[in-house]
Amino acid sequence: MDKLIICAHCGSDACYVDEVNQDIKTYFCYGCGFQTNSLMKEGESFYERQLEVLPELYKDLLDKDDDGHVWMPSTVNVPEKGMVFANGPSKEQWAWAAVKAVKVTEEEKTKYPIPGKKDQYYEWRMDMTTLKEFPEREFMDALSYIEILPE
Ligand SMILES: [Zn+2]
DSSP states (O other): OOEEEOOTTTOOSOEEEEESSSSOEEEEETTTOEEEETTOSTTOHHHHHHHHHSOHHHHHHOEEOTTSOEEEEOOEEETTTEEEEEEEEETTEEEEEEEEEEEOOTTTGGGSBOTTOTTOBOSEEEEEEEEEEEOGGGHHHHHHHTTSSOO
8 A cells, every 4th residue: 555745855745655564664756766664774784784785876875864764766677678777976976877678689698698597598688778867856757768657
């Protein structure tokens, strides 16, 4: 049961809240593309683990709201559609990068083996030539570009 609230990160009204269980809620904002959850707080082990694995740009973009939730940019990865991720050299100079997926052809499939699986290959790959950048507040346009959202 999703519900829409005002985003504590950007102030838009496009923030989806999902109650995973009585203790944990996730927040995903389509206005700014940032997300957080009940465990994204300083001192929580979930948060500490994120700090270990997040790319530098993502760490630079972390932003704490008034309730102590730390917001981070989303990464969207739908194998047969494409990807949207934060991209750029610094938090002053970054954009959403959207990349479309294309079908792996019979000729090239040996270049895309599935790790650990004998004679199995990925069906889709990310076509970096389709990379297109979108400003921070145009996250939804980036999702439309890879056809996750309608135009
Ligand atoms: Zn937002």
